[in-house]
Amino acid sequence: MRFLILSFFSLLLASCVNDKSIKKEELTGKWIVIEALRNNKKTNTLEGAFFYFDQNVLTTNFMGGENQAEFQLNKNLLQLTKGMDYTFHLERSPELGVIVMKTKIQKTEFLFKLKKE
Numbered sequence: 001m002r003f004l005i006l007s008f009f010s011l012l013l014a015s016c017v018n019d020k021s022i023k024k025e026e027l028t029g030k031w032i033v034i035e036a037l038r039n040n041k042k043t044n045t046l047e048g049a050f051f052y053f054d055q056n057v058l059t060t061n062f063m064g065g066e067n068q069a070e071f072q073l074n075k076n077l078l079q080l081t082k083g084m085d086y087t088f089h090l091e092r093s094p095e096l097g098v099i100v101m102k103t104k105i106q107k108t109e110f111l112f113k114l115k116k117e
Contacts (some may be wrong), residue, residue: 022090022099024073027053031099031114033062039109051101051114062112 029052036046049062058071058080069083078088078101088101093113101112 020092022076022092029053030117032117033112034115035113037111
């Protein structure tokens with residue numbers, strides 16, 4: 001019995017430690033694009049791009065001018081609505097404090113490495 005209880009708590013602890021989901025609170029603030037890829041090729045055209053998360057609203061300039069959209073975050077899937085209709089997959093980078101965002105826009109794959117300002 002003691003072994004079962006110990007095993008249960010070990011599994012519970014391991015699942016918490018391996019949780020790679022990004023929380024909404026972590027996103028709050030301004031993130032700067034430090035590297036961008038378009039179709040797996042580095043691009044400099046997105047230098048100066050940013051993503052600013054404030055409660056349920058994202059402000060960004062990655063499409064040129066500054067745009068806003070409401071967003072929802074569910075298990076590292078960032079869904080933009082009411083303003084822009086894009087879905088991004090988020091993941092933690094091995095680099096400390098860096099988040100990777102991936103999306104596809106008009107058959108073009110984009111990858112953004114973001115660092116919090």
